Amino acid sequence: MNYWLVKSEPEAYSWDTFVRDGGTDWTGVRNYQARNFLQQMQPGDLVLYYHSVSDKQVVGVAQVATPAAPDATAEAGSPWVAVHLQPQQPLAQPVSLVRIKQDERLSQIGLLRQSRLSVMPLKAAEFDTILELGA
DNA sequence: GCCAACGTTGGC
DNA sequence: GCCAACGTTGGC
Numbered sequence: 001m002n003y004w005l006v007k008s009e010p011e012a013y014s015w016d017t018f019v020r021d022g023g024t025d026w027t028g029v030r031n032y033q034a035r036n037f038l039q040q041m042q043p044g045d046l047v048l049y050y051h052s053v054s055d056k057q058v059v060g061v062a063q064v065a066t067p068a069a070p071d072a073t074a075e076a077g078s079p080w081v082a083v084h085l086q087p088q089q090p091l092a093q094p095v096s097l098v099r100i101k102q103d104e105r106l107s108q109i110g111l112l113r114q115s116r117l118s119v120m121p122l123k124a125a126e127f128d129t130i131l132e133l134g135a
Numbered sequence: 136g137c138c139a140a141c142g143t144t145g146g147c
Numbered sequence: 148g149c150c151a152a153c154g155t156t157g158g159c
Binding site for chain 1: 158
């Protein structure tokens with residue numbers, strides 16, 4: 001089991017919309033590093049859902065439902081892939097970027113070290129810490 | 136609105 | 148292969 005974090009601008013596709021949809025194909029990733037992480041995802045992996053830009057907090061947990069497959073929104077033959085994500089549960093208390101920065105246990109998290117990356121792996125301990133902060 | 140970080144493109 | 152120019156993301 002692996003752990004991940006994905007970002008979405010709430011104005012573009014919010015957690016609430018994701019829940020209302022009951023899941024979504026995580027399409028539109030156009031960065032090779034992020035694509036490589038998508039390709040490593042496996043069904044059952046857990047994914048933190050982070051609202052970037054206007055909200056700047058982790059708001060929920062999603063689950064990977066399918067292995068990576070060609071991104072239907074990209075040109076045929078392109079290297080881009082998508083996975084299907086389903087909502088698992090919202091965090092009782094969203095965990096803000098400020099809160100994450102304050103916690104020593106999260107000092108090495110990809111969210112802080114590489115702020116522009118939109119799909120990134122998390123260590124199990126980092127995932128657990130954020131769940132704990134969000135409980 | 137600004138700026139840092141980073142990726143991509145294209146000229147040489 | 149290098150680097151300047153430019154575009155995008157995302158925090159502040």
